[in-house]
Amino acid sequence: MSCCLVKLLPKVTLQLAASGIRLTKQREEVFAMLLQNSDHPTAAELFLRAKRRVPSISLATIYNCLEALVDSGLVKEVNLGRAPTRYCANLLEHSHFYCESCRAISDVETPFGGAWNLPPGFVVSQAEVSLRGLCPRCHQKEKQ
Amino acid sequence: MSCCLVKLLPKVTLQLAASGIRLTKQREEVFAMLLQNSDHPTAAELFLRAKRRVPSISLATIYNCLEALVDSGLVKEVNLGRAPTRYCANLLEHSHFYCESCRAISDVETPFGGAWNLPPGFVVSQAEVSLRGLCPRCHQKEKQ
DNA sequence: TCCTATTTTAGAATTATTCCTAATATTATT
DNA sequence: AATAATATTAGGAATAATTCTAAAATAGGA
Numbered sequence: 001m002s003c004c005l006v007k008l009l010p011k012v013t014l015q016l017a018a019s020g021i022r023l024t025k026q027r028e029e030v031f032a033m034l035l036q037n038s039d040h041p042t043a044a045e046l047f048l049r050a051k052r053r054v055p056s057i058s059l060a061t062i063y064n065c066l067e068a069l070v071d072s073g074l075v076k077e078v079n080l081g082r083a084p085t086r087y088c089a090n091l092l093e094h095s096h097f098y099c100e101s102c103r104a105i106s107d108v109e110t111p112f113g114g115a116w117n118l119p120p121g122f123v124v125s126q127a128e129v130s131l132r133g134l135c136p137r138c139h140q141k142e143k144q
Numbered sequence: 145m146s147c148c149l150v151k152l153l154p155k156v157t158l159q160l161a162a163s164g165i166r167l168t169k170q171r172e173e174v175f176a177m178l179l180q181n182s183d184h185p186t187a188a189e190l191f192l193r194a195k196r197r198v199p200s201i202s203l204a205t206i207y208n209c210l211e212a213l214v215d216s217g218l219v220k221e222v223n224l225g226r227a228p229t230r231y232c233a234n235l236l237e238h239s240h241f242y243c244e245s246c247r248a249i250s251d252v253e254t255p256f257g258g259a260w261n262l263p264p265g266f267v268v269s270q271a272e273v274s275l276r277g278l279c280p281r282c283h284q285k286e287k288q
Numbered sequence: 289t290c291c292t293a294t295t296t297t298a299g300a301a302t303t304a305t306t307c308c309t310a311a312t313a314t315t316a317t318t
Numbered sequence: 319a320a321t322a323a324t325a326t327t328a329g330g331a332a333t334a335a336t337t338c339t340a341a342a343a344t345a346g347g348a
Contacts, residue, residue, distance in 0.1 A: 058297045111260050121280025130272045136265025202328040
């Protein structure tokens with residue numbers, strides 16, 4: 001178990017508890033995977049990875065764990081078009097950039113810090129910015 | 145057939161032709177529905193509405209028509225989370241706001257005209273901003 | 289330890305969407 | 319106008335992500 005996770009566990013437990021949710025082995029495993037590897041995996045990808053450590057785990061459990069973690073605010077969903085939902089344990093406010101060449105998803109700063117500049121009266125409770133195009137590396141390659 | 149559509153038809157025909165796509169009765173019907181009613185319908189909703197005028201139309205055709213219209217740039221997809229894709233014939237650059245109270249989708253200006261302010265090297269080819277919260281009307285009601 | 293509520297699991301169900309195929313319609317060619 | 323080539327439609331089957339269900343396992347408190 002990573003040092004980073006160990007340090008976070010009390011916080012995680014508390015944050016789950018605040019939503020009346022227990023920290024189970026499966027939830028810890030899912031959260032640990034998201035911390036360890038910030039490549040924005042899908043539920044199916046997490047399922048494959050999790051089976052290596054908890055062979056009896058089921059895909060439904062992955063979905064349950066993700067739902068619990070999202071509800072408690074420990075994990076964020078990432079939706080890019082209609083592709084399968086991806087998940088992310090980076091809780092700092094940020095947005096996502098999908099590279100059409102290498103298919104990697106980069107965390108990028110939310111433009112203008114989320115000052116949406118809407119007409120008066122709109123109240124924003126949640127925002128999702130999905131950008132797609134070329135990441136710096138692929139853009140560089142393409143120029144050559 | 146609405147006056148607005150009639151005026152647009154030559155333009156629509158041309159724009160489809162540029163992608164090698166014909167303007168058929170079904171495609172015209174789907175586009176007309178999107179022009180007439182800018183409530184961001186889903187494919188299923190369009191299917192129900194279309195059946196009233198073209199009873200033999202099939203859901204697959206609605207999807208085909210939407211794909212053709214999107215490919216030719218006449219229609220935009222609107223994705224809010226994992227809800228069914230919605231469609232929109234407003235081609236001016238804009239973003240979407242989903243009201244959690246009345247469930248209406250409003251077109252709003254894309255923040256800062258889409259000047260995303262990313263680190264150097266990122267090239268944006270497409271952007272989607274999905275906001276959710278309360279629209280002015282529901283915000284007003286809630287305050288009372 | 290026992291009780292109760294929560295969680296996990298496996299598989300079935302659901303649902304949006306895509307794919308496939310045959311029939312039909314449209315366009316270009318003769 | 320007849321024919322050939324191509325595009326499109328319709329209907330149903332297929333796919334895939336996600337949710338639901340019910341039974342078994344587990345955790346935490348009395």
